[in-house]
Each structure stands twice: as C-alpha cells, then as structure tokens.
Amino acid sequence: MNTNYLKEASQIFKLLSNEIRLKMLVNLEDKDINVNELSKILNLEQSAVSHQLSILKQHQLVDTNRVGKSIYYRLDDPHILDIVNEAVQHSSHVIRGKKHGE
Amino acid sequence: MNTNYLKEASQIFKLLSNEIRLKMLVNLEDKDINVNELSKILNLEQSAVSHQLSILKQHQLVDTNRVGKSIYYRLDDPHILDIVNEAVQHSSHVIRGKKHGE
DNA sequence: TTTTCATATGTTAAAAAATTCATATGAAAA
DNA sequence: TTTTCATATGAATTTTTTAACATATGAAAA
Numbered sequence: 001m002n003t004n005y006l007k008e009a010s011q012i013f014k015l016l017s018n019e020i021r022l023k024m025l026v027n028l029e030d031k032d033i034n035v036n037e038l039s040k041i042l043n044l045e046q047s048a049v050s051h052q053l054s055i056l057k058q059h060q061l062v063d064t065n066r067v068g069k070s071i072y073y074r075l076d077d078p079h080i081l082d083i084v085n086e087a088v089q090h091s092s093h094v095i096r097g098k099k100h101g102e
Numbered sequence: 103m104n105t106n107y108l109k110e111a112s113q114i115f116k117l118l119s120n121e122i123r124l125k126m127l128v129n130l131e132d133k134d135i136n137v138n139e140l141s142k143i144l145n146l147e148q149s150a151v152s153h154q155l156s157i158l159k160q161h162q163l164v165d166t167n168r169v170g171k172s173i174y175y176r177l178d179d180p181h182i183l184d185i186v187n188e189a190v191q192h193s194s195h196v197i198r199g200k201k202h203g204e
Numbered sequence: 205t206t207t208t209c210a211t212a213t214g215t216t217a218a219a220a221a222a223t224t225c226a227t228a229t230g231a232a233a234a
Numbered sequence: 235t236t237t238t239c240a241t242a243t244g245a246a247t248t249t250t251t252t253a254a255c256a257t258a259t260g261a262a263a264a
Contacts, residue, residue, distance in 0.1 A: 001143075
C-alpha cells in the first residue's frame with residue numbers, strides 16, 4: 001500500500017491543528033484583515049499574530065497585499081475551509097454520539 | 103464571531119497531523135488489523151504502535167475487539183477518511199499550482 | 205492454575221512547536 | 235530625506251509531541 005502522499009497531508013493537518021491559526025483562517029473567510037485588526041480580534045500580541053501568519057503564508061494558506069502602511073491578509077485557497085468544516089462536523093457527531101466514555 | 107467550536111476541530115487536526123497515525127487510519131479503511139500486523143506493515147516497534155493506537159482510541163477514531171490473543175483495531179467512524187482525502191487533494195493542488203515560491 | 209504471548213503502560217530523553225519580549229525593517233507620510 | 239508606524243524577525247524560554255526502552259497486564263492456551 002502506497003502511503004507516501006500522507007506526509008504532505010499530515011503537514012497540512014499540523015497547520016490546522018492550532019486553534020489560533022484556525023481562527024485566523026475562519027475570520028479571513030469573507031474579508032481581508034490586517035495584522036493589527038487580527039491582533040485585536042484574536043486578542044493576541046502583534047508579534048504572536050505575525051508569527052502565525054508567517055507560518056500560514058509560508059505554506060500558501062494565506063497571501064498578503066499592502067494598503068497604505070498596513071498589510072492585509074487573505075485566504076489563498078478558500079477550499080481549506082472545507083476541510084475545517086468537515087472536522088467541525090466530525091467533532092459534533094462524536095460529541096452528540098458519546099459513543100464510549102461518559 | 104463565535105469560534106469556540108474550533109477548539110475541538112483543532113484537536114482532531116492534531117490527531118491527524120502525525121504521519122504514522124494517518125497511515126494507520128488509511129490502512130484500517132477496509133479491514134481490521136491487529137497490533138502485531140500493524141507493527142509489521144508500518145515497520146515500527148510494537149510499543150510505538152500501541153501508543154499511537156491508544157491515542158486514536160482515546161479520541162474515538164478507532165475501536166477494538168479481541169480475537170484469541172490478538173487485539174484487532176477498526177475505524178470507529180470511517181468518515182474521518184473524508185477529511186484525510188480533502189487534505190490530500192488540497193496538497194496536490196498546492197504542489198501542482200506552485201503558486202508562489204520556486 | 206501456570207505459562208505464554210500479544211498488547212498496554214510508565215518513564216525518561218529528544219525533538220518540535222508555541223510564546224514572549226526585544227529589536228529590526230522598510231514603505232508611506234510628513 | 236527624515237520620521238513614523240505597522241509589521242516582521244530574532245532569540246531565549248516554555249510547553250507540547252514524539253520516540254525509545256523497560257516492564258506490567260491479562261486473557262488464552264497448555
């Protein structure tokens with residue numbers, strides 16, 4: 001069974017495994033937002049926000065464009081949110097189901 | 103914007119962010135497999151396999167049943183593979199697209 | 205009921221990721 | 235062309251994950 005392709009998949013999941021980054025992506029769904037705004041929205045230090053955005057950008061989940069002095073971020077491939085939605089659905093199933101423990 | 107639900111999602115992604123665990127899930131797609139077999143398939147120590155399986159089980163991604171002395175694992179909710187497939191698709195897009203660097 | 209064998213668990217060491225604080229950059233505004 | 239301001243980057247620290255080895259468990263087979 002060839003499972004080489006799973007390495008890349010695991011890397012994407014690593015990106016998505018952080019709540020802050022998820023929040024960023026979700027917030028960027030329908031509008032571009034600059035670093036300072038994101039910082040307020042997420043209630044995080046500017047530096048923390050920049051660091052996370054840089055990770056997302058490195059992996060081409062977001063892209064930037066400058067407006068005046070600000071850098072606005074946008075989703076590079078909105079399809080990524082489909083993956084997030086699937087995970088949300090999954091978790092709500094599990095919670096509702098309470099298959100095992102509790 | 104309410105983003106509380108993203109915490110659970112991030113936890114699922116955390117589970118999926120490890121190549122070994124992904125390989126396990128994919129291998130379990132169409133048949134149950136016991137620990138020893140998995141150990142051979144993935145070329146990993148038994149203990150490592152058990153540890154990872156235990157994480158997956160704790161989060162209800164797999165379940166077990168005993169046959170003789172062996173413990174067979176199975177997918178608890180095959181839907182989880184849909185999420186994996188979406189990620190695979192995404193990564194192949196990005197690779198093909200080579201949107202930015204290189 | 206003793207032994208065997210597959211699997212699970214505990215623990216520690218190593219690696220990777222996240223957080224924080226300080227500082228650098230560099231384009232835009234003055 | 236100097237200053238300002240938003241953002242990026244660097245580096246040290248802490249936290250989280252992974253990996254590895256040793257050992258415990260416990261059901262099944264003898």
